């Protein structure tokens with residue numbers, strides 16, 4: 001009996017020791033991953049002097065999701081507060097951490113997910129912005145630099161312990177891990193109701209819907225997020241009885257209404273997608289995107 005109790009104690013102590021060592025080394029590895037310096041090839045970006053650059057930059061800022069995480073005036077914004085996760089995008093006006101950004105720093109952060117000095121950004125979804133053409137990225141920067149300086153709110157990045165350990169042990173990638181940094185930016189495409197312009201716009205959907213729009217679980221997404229459905233349907237594994245989601249939006253009116261309201265034709269709400277931003281798409285952008293999605297093989 002005594003021996004059994006002793007064994008239990010030893011077993012219990014060993015388990016606690018293993019847990020402490022695992023947590024300790026996980027947190028250590030988290031620090032190491034965060035402290036790593038990521039080298040990326042930064043292509044020079046000429047800041048646009050085009051007369052409409054600022055207005056175009058504002059449109060991109062508001063319609064491509066930046067405002068949802070950094071605030072409508074770039075002042076910084078808390079965008080997640082749930083289950084021990086607290087996330088806020090920093091002030092990116094000239095009053096914030098980007099005050100002393102050079103052109104190269106903008107390219108490094110927005111296109112590559114890396115802060116000046118090589119620190120990897122963890123939440124900033126640069127994989128969605130990596131393909132932005134030079135004129136589009138330049139317009140964004142011109143707009144952000146023209147904003148009145150806000151109060152300098154810092155980023156807030158807090159996760160519960162299990163998520164920190166998963167990151168430490170390398171099970172969760174940051175944007176810099178997901179991006180092919182050697183790819184050249186997309187050549188500029190004229191805004192028009194064309195399949196090619198729609199294809200360019202849909203590059204901004206690939207961070208969630210997959211590089212080939214093949215769908216799947218969203219990398220780095222919250223545990224309660226549904227998987228993103230396939231938008232390109234020839235690659236999709238058919239689930240019994242379901243039709244490809246894009247078939248619901250064969251009609252432009254249905255597609256426009258979905259993007260502007262966040263609801264399916266049957267009225268049910270669609271989760272996760274940043275509809276505050278998508279509702280601001282111009283009609284040319286909506287039509288081009290629709291044309292492209294409908295042109296994909298099914």
Ligand code: HEC
Nearest residue numbers: 065066069088089090097109115121122123124125129155
């Ligand atoms: C899903 C939320 C989200 C979206 C969308 C988003 N950001 Fe961020 N961004 C963040 C967070 C959070 C940080 C803080 C750093 C990190 O992720 O580790 C950040 C960091 C940055 C930084 C680096 C700031 C610094 O401290 O050096 C820049 C620049 C930036 N974002 C610009 C943009 C622009 C421009 C867009 C749109 C094209 C955008 N962000 C879209 C969440 C977001």
Ligand code: HEC
Nearest residue numbers: 204205208226227228229245248264269270271272273274
């Ligand atoms: C932040 C991640 C994210 C981004 C960015 C995103 N999506 Fe989605 N999308 C999702 C998720 C998750 C679902 C499934 C939602 C659900 O089942 O409630 C979805 C569903 C859809 C659907 C199916 C809607 C339905 O009827 O069920 C379409 C169509 C769609 N997305 C198109 C797009 C397009 C086009 C873009 C780019 C302009 C885009 N998405 C960008 C995450 C995203």
